[in-house]
Amino acid sequence: MYPTPTEPHDHEKYAADHSLHHAHVPNPVSSAPGLNSPAGSVPTYAPPYVYTVHSNSVPAVPARGNWSTILCHCCDDPENCMITFFCPCITFGQIAEIVSQGSTPCASGGVCYCILLSTTANACLYSCSYRSKMRAQYDLEETPCADCLVHFCCATCALCQEYRELKNRGFDMGIGWEANMDRRRRGVTAAPTVVPGMTR
DSSP states (O other): OOOOOOSHHHHHHHHHHHHHHTOOOOOTTTTSTTTSSOTTSOOOOOOOOOOOOOOOSSOOOOOTTSOSSOTTOGGGSHHHHHHHHHOHHHHHHHHHHHHTTTSSOHHHHHHHHHHHHHHOSOHHHHHHHHHHHHHHHHTOOOOSSOHHHHHHHHHHHHHHHHHHHHHHTTOOTTTHHHHHHHHHHTTOOOOOOOOOSOOO
């Protein structure tokens, strides 16, 4: 409560104190001349600002059940496409090491695939088993057909698709399983590749 003014100078002091007590700080946007109200009118006050933070730091990871790229999109990764076309054992070795969680080293997987590819027709059976394991790990659909048929009819495209899938899920395919796990333990992860919504 403010005391009742008894003298002229007390009345002026009371009025100054009262105006400071009930003063409002106008919104700088709404009180700016010429923006929201005509000159000379009482400014209106906007509601409190609400700040929305949109975080794009975590790229999208493919949904469970869907492949991140389709079988024939080999040119999405031109470097891997060329390596797989001329030397599929390298790509297969990298895939085998990640899918087997290090129990099949890249070198031994690649050598086995190379021997089977050059001496028998069973290389597709060997490679399709790793496709099946990867599908089980990530709940991927068996598409566009059975795993053995995909590798029998189009082994190069199948290997490229599997390589891209693991890469899109955050694995650095060039460093192997143990190095990837060491990075994750230290909190350093390869960012998953942002892929458009899709797909089969």
